[in-house]
Amino acid sequence: MIETWQQQLPNGIHLSCRAAGEKGRPVLMFLHGFPEAAFVWDDMLLHFSKPEHGGYRCVAPNLRGFEKSSQPVEVSAYRAKFLVQDMVELIHIESAEGPLKAMVAHDWGGGVAWNLANQQPQLMDKLIIINSPHPGTFLRDLKGNTAQIAASAYMNYFCEPQAAQALSANQFEVLFGFIEKGLTPTWLTPQVKEQYRQAWANGIQGGLNYYCASPLKPDPSGLPHTGDLAKLVLPDEMFRISIPTLLIWGMQDVALLDSLNVGLDAYIPQLKYVPIENGSHWVVHEHPAIIQREISAFL
Numbered sequence: 677m678i679e680t681w682q683q684q685l686p687n688g689i690h691l692s693c694r695a696a697g698e699k700g701r702p703v704l705m706f707l708h709g710f711p712e713a714a715f716v717w718d719d720m721l722l723h724f725s726k727p728e729h730g731g732y733r734c735v736a737p738n739l740r741g742f743e744k745s746s747q748p749v750e751v752s753a754y755r756a757k758f759l760v761q762d763m764v765e766l767i768h769i770e771s772a773e774g775p776l777k778a779m780v781a782h783d784w785g786g787g788v789a790w791n792l793a794n795q796q797p798q799l800m801d802k803l804i805i806i807n808s809p810h811p812g813t814f815l816r817d818l819k820g821n822t823a824q825i826a827a828s829a830y831m832n833y834f835c836e837p838q839a840a841q842a843l844s845a846n847q848f849e850v851l852f853g854f855i856e857k858g859l860t861p862t863w864l865t866p867q868v869k870e871q872y873r874q875a876w877a878n879g880i881q882g883g884l885n886y887y888c889a890s891p892l893k894p895d896p897s898g899l900p901h902t903g904d905l906a907k908l909v910l911p912d913e914m915f916r917i918s919i920p921t922l923l924i925w926g927m928q929d930v931a932l933l934d935s936l937n938v939g940l941d942a943y944i945p946q947l948k949y950v951p952i953e954n955g956s957h958w959v960v961h962e963h964p965a966i967i968q969r970e971i972s973a974f975l
Contacts, residue, residue, distance in 0.1 A: 678718055682744070683737070685765040687758075692744035693766075694718065697725030697733040702777040703770050705800075706736040707763070709783020709808065710883040711851055713743045713875035716960060720780070723968050730975065732777060735770050737762075739785065741882020743875045754882070754889040759788045760795060767799050776800040778975060782960055783808050784886050793917050803921045804971055807929055807957050809936040812915035812943050814892055815908065817936055820900045824933050830854065831893040840881045848876055855958065858930040863961040912943075920946040922974040924967060926955025948974060 677696065684690045694714045704724055706717040714736040721734040738745040740762055741754060748754070767776060779800045781789035786808020793803045809817075817824040833839060843851040852869070855861060887893060895903030921944050927934050940947055950970050955962050 678721060683766065683769065685762060685769075687761055687765060689740050689746045689748075689762055691737040691740065691746070691762065691766060693735060693737045694721065695733065695735045696721040697731065699733055700773070701731055701733040702774075703767075704730075704732045704734045705763075705767065705770070705776050705779050706734065707739065707779065707781035707785025707789055708736065708742070709781075709785050709787075710742075710886060711854070711872070711876065711880060712783070713872075714738045715871055715875065716782075717780075719964050720960075720968065720971075724971070729968075729972060730777075733770070735766075737766055738875075739788070741885055743878050745882075747879060747882040751885050751888045754885040756788070756791050756890075759886075760792050763788060763792055764796060764799065771799075778802040778804050778971075780804040780806070780971065781808060782806040783957070784883075787811070787886075787890075790917070793919060793921075794914060797917075797919045800919065802974065803917065803919055804924070804974065805921065806924045806960060806967065807926055807932055809932055810915065810917075810940055810943060811892065811910075812912075813936045813939055815905075815910065816939075817933075818892060818894050819906055819908075821933075821935060822900055824935065825894040825898060825900060827931050827933055828894045829898060830931065831887050831890075832896050834884050834887040835893070839884055840879075843880060843884075844876070848873060851876065851880070859928050859954075859956040859958075859962070861956075861958060861961070863958070868961075915943045917944045918946075920948075920974075922948045922950065922970065924950045924952065924959065924970055926957060926959030926962070927951050927953050928955060929957040931957055 683693050717736040724732045725734050779789050786805045
């Protein structure tokens with residue numbers, strides 16, 4: 677059974693949360709991306725809360741800006757440091773007796789998780805990332821990989837003032853169009869579509885603000901080594917992940933190319949990489965049994 681509630685954080689933000697499993701058990705925390713919401717993890721929450729699959733306390737918050745969580749108006753409120761702070765405070769509430777057993781994260785949830793694992797690795801025993809680029813290789817490829825620059829062009833579109841209105845028109849027709857690129861989403865049934873619509877009905881500008889606030893997006897010219905991004909240099913210390921990390925990657929992702937995973941050993945000494953050849957960016961929907969099996973083996 678999935679339980680839902682509004683969790684008030686000490687920083688004033690409230691997060692709409694979903695969970696399964698007994699409180700006090702080791703915690704798995706699941707972070708979604710855009711344009712998703714916490715409900716995409718429901719099958720995982722139910723699976724890993726069962727005694728035969730670990731009996732974990734499984735928690736999936738809607739990140740700030742999504743579904744019924746707080747949606748600050750200011751773009752600056754979606755900078756990485758504030759998103760990380762939300763998760764630090766939620767971990768202290770949900771896993772007060774020790775670190776998370778693992779954090780599992782996809783897409784923008786992974787962007788938060790990479791930063792959290794780098795800055796406060798003591799808060800989790802293990803990190804599990806699904807189709808979310810490591811910031812070091814993402815910065816590298818956004819600067820100089822023409823294929824990734826082209827694949828990421830949508831990020832600049834998401835930052836345009838009219839984006840929310842355009843994406844929401846005709847029952848979110850354009851937004852569904854982004855999901856439907858690449859592999860045919862046979863998982864996107866009328867029932868699942870309605871779950872997405874209900875989440876998006878609360879507003880999508882908060883999710884778009886993640887793109888607006890991030891310095892990691894291609895130069896609008898589409899050319900490599902141009903614009904402000906070309907000048908952006910971040911210290912290697914910001915990219916290192918010291919805890920055991922599982923990276924699961926749907927290889928048919930049309931937005932995040934598998935070239936992003938070249939060179940990760942330099943940043944993550946304890947890395948297990950699991951490519952899924954017939955998986956797309958939406959591999960959690962497409963191959964839940966494989967995801968569950970790989971997470972169980974890693975845990």
